[in-house]
Amino acid sequence: MVTAGISLISLAITAKSAKPAVLTLSDDNSVVAFDPNYSINAANNGLILWTVDDVNQLFQNQFWYRIGSQDKESPINNLNLIHLEQSQIGDKQISATYAGRGFEIVFDLTLDGDSEGSGRSNLFENIAIKNISSDKLDFHLFNYTDFDLNNNGTQDTTKIGSNKAEQFDGFTWATEVVEPKATHYQVSPVSTIFDALEDNASTTLNNLPSLLSSGDNAYAFQWDFTLDPEKSFLIKNYKSLKSVPEPTIIPALVALSSLMLLCYLRRWWLFRNKSKLEYSDRTIEVDY
Numbered sequence: 001m002v003t004a005g006i007s008l009i010s011l012a013i014t015a016k017s018a019k020p021a022v023l024t025l026s027d028d029n030s031v032v033a034f035d036p037n038y039s040i041n042a043a044n045n046g047l048i049l050w051t052v053d054d055v056n057q058l059f060q061n062q063f064w065y066r067i068g069s070q071d072k073e074s075p076i077n078n079l080n081l082i083h084l085e086q087s088q089i090g091d092k093q094i095s096a097t098y099a100g101r102g103f104e105i106v107f108d109l110t111l112d113g114d115s116e117g118s119g120r121s122n123l124f125e126n127i128a129i130k131n132i133s134s135d136k137l138d139f140h141l142f143n144y145t146d147f148d149l150n151n152n153g154t155q156d157t158t159k160i161g162s163n164k165a166e167q168f169d170g171f172t173w174a175t176e177v178v179e180p181k182a183t184h185y186q187v188s189p190v191s192t193i194f195d196a197l198e199d200n201a202s203t204t205l206n207n208l209p210s211l212l213s214s215g216d217n218a219y220a221f222q223w224d225f226t227l228d229p230e231k232s233f234l235i236k237n238y239k240s241l242k243s244v245p246e247p248t249i250i251p252a253l254v255a256l257s258s259l260m261l262l263c264y265l266r267r268w269w270l271f272r273n274k275s276k277l278e279y280s281d282r283t284i285e286v287d288y
């Protein structure tokens with residue numbers, strides 16, 4: 001009988017000085033590393049690794065918040081970590097609760113990997129922000145994600161809208177669906193959004209549904225909402241990764257495409273040389 005599965009590790013932490021190590025979640029072909037504590041190096045906070053079949057796909061996934069429209073943003077693990085729960089070391093679920101002035105944030109994380117070698121994995125993030133003060137709160141929550149697909153972000157393309165982000169390269173496709181829709185969103189070269197969330201000014205994401213390729217990108221969603229006393233605001237983010245199918249799966253289509261391309265190139269070459277001959281005395285060059 002395996003009894004370890006029944007044991008419950010529940011940590012009640014009241015001071016920032018109590019620092020459990022980086023926690024891991026694992027399920028089937030996937031592993032996630034999560035640092036719930038505050039680190040001086042902001043790039044080491046939050047989710048800092050997501051491997052699928054032993055290949056890392058994520059540089060960082062982290063949350064920032066702001067109260068009101070004037071202040072700077074702060075990472076949520078700058079707050080007091082008052083509760084941290086994982087049923088056993090390496091389990092696929094973690095719950096972390098942070099307390100701020102007049103509010104609490106409960107962050108639930110669940111990893112659902114797929115079969116070995118499938119290239120598929122899912123990550124569910126539930127965030128509940130509760131107003132425990134007697135005043136309304138003008139709350140702003142940011143979720144920042146820097147996927148580096150196939151352990152290298154420089155060839156990744158990213159696009160984003162108010163409830164969905166997609167990132168892909170030749171091997172891997174990442175999708176994120178958020179609920180409710182974000183108020184603002186942004187995709188930018190990697191340090192732009194991170195620097196805006198870490199600087200001393202109030203930040204609003206730019207809502208440009210950019211499509212960037214051949215660069216290391218990061219994206220973020222921003223939710224703006226007013227929270228009445230004793231009320232909670234819930235956000236559900238669903239991130240998933242899958243392998244891009246090999247083109248050899250459809251060899252007939254590839255062969256047909258190649259044949260059509262050869263025919264097209266031959267016609268183009270004949271036309272181009274004919275044009276050059278006809279206009280050779282006028283030195284017209286046509287760019288195709």
Ligand SMILES: [Ca+2]
Binds near residue numbers: 027114
């Ligand atoms: Ca699973």
Ligand SMILES: [Ca+2]
Binds near residue numbers: 149217218
């Ligand atoms: Ca990236």
Ligand SMILES: [Ca+2]
Binds near residue numbers: 149152156
């Ligand atoms: Ca890549």
Ligand SMILES: [Ca+2]
Binds near residue numbers: 200201203
């Ligand atoms: Ca800022």
